Amino acid sequence: MLLVAGYDTTTTILVYAYHLLSKHPEALEKLREEHNTIFGSDTSVAAARLREDSKVLNNLPYTQAVIKETMRIFPPVAALRAGSQSVELADLYGTRYPTGGCYVVNSHHSIHSNPHSHPDPDAFKPERWIDSGMERGAWRPFERGARSCIGQDVAMIQLKVALMCTIRTFKIEPVYEEWDAMKAKNAKLEVGKAYITSMGRQKDRKEQVGGERAYQVECGGAAHAKEGYPCRVTLLQQ
Numbered sequence: 758m759l760l761v762a763g764y765d766t767t768t769t770i771l772v773y774a775y776h777l778l779s780k781h782p783e784a785l786e787k788l789r790e791e792h793n794t795i796f797g798s799d800t801s802v803a804a805a806r807l808r809e810d811s812k813v814l815n816n817l818p819y820t821q822a823v824i825k826e827t828m829r830i831f832p833p834v835a836a837l838r839a840g841s842q843s844v845e846l847a848d849l850y851g852t853r854y855p856t857g858g859c860y861v862v863n864s865h866h867s868i869h870s871n872p873h874s875h876p877d878p879d880a881f882k883p884e885r886w887i888d889s890g891m892e893r894g895a896w897r898p899f900e901r902g903a904r905s906c907i908g909q910d911v912a913m914i915q916l917k918v919a920l921m922c923t924i925r926t927f928k929i930e931p932v933y934e935e936w937d938a939m940k941a942k943n944a945k946l947e948v949g950k951a952y953i954t955s956m957g958r959q960k961d962r963k964e965q966v967g968g969e970r971a972y973q974v975e976c977g978g979a980a981h982a983k984e985g986y987p988c989r990v991t992l993l994q995q
């Protein structure tokens with residue numbers, strides 16, 4: 758559980774952080790600036806600096822905000838609870854729902870998309886984590902309570918370190934169009950045309966969810982970007 762829960766979730770958040778940053782160059786620039794300020798502009802010594810003084814990880818507000826905002830938009834899991842005769846759920850209008858004999862799914866995606874707690878919920882805005890407080894319980898990618906994720910602090914550290922080690926060295930961008938073209942070429946199909954899947958269904962090659970090509974699909978333990986996130990990684994000039 759420790760290995761699977763700890764590996765798959767963190768991986769998918771890192772991929773989505775790269776994705777969102779590729780779509781928001783101004784946020785990427787701010788993130789790089791923060792790392793330049795804290796670790797110095799010479800990326801080859803940044804890891805050594807971190808080893809000397811790991812406390813600096815507590816002093817990366819923008820990095821933390823990028824990670825939290827990524828987890829808000831693309832929470833990798835949901836939480837499941839066994840209902841009970843003694844527990845009822847109530848909606849805003851006072852209607853009560855028994856839970857006995859049911860499983861209750863706590864959908865993080867829905868909670869994180871609530872415009873009352875997260876104004877303009879579809880927008881990627883790391884600043885919302887810096888300037889204002891957050892309604893209690895409105896952000897719960899690790900769930901809350903007695904069974905919440907025991908690896909959440911490790912996850913935040915891993916993600917900060919991974920971003921610090923990569924974000925100034927590589928440019929990472931999605932290449933779904935190229936991926937489509939490559940697949941079509943291999944299958945001798947015309948790019949952009951609907952095609953018939955092996956299940957006999959007609960499918961649009963450029964399918965999107967909410968305008969997002971890298972939408973989340975179930976894969977292994979956590980939700981991952983569609984088709985494993987075809988992307989190009991370019992080494993930046995140092």
Ligand code: HEM
Nearest residue numbers: 759762763766767770836898899900904905906907908912
């Ligand atoms: C971004 C990264 C991660 C996310 C979003 C995440 C999310 C979650 C969630 C939602 C749960 C279920 C909590 C519940 O039902 O109340 C959970 C459980 C758990 N997570 Fe994580 N997790 C992450 C990283 C990690 C890491 C790095 C580790 C270990 C090193 C880990 C170990 C576990 C374990 C052992 C449980 C089961 C806890 C229990 O049943 O009491 N997770 N995680």
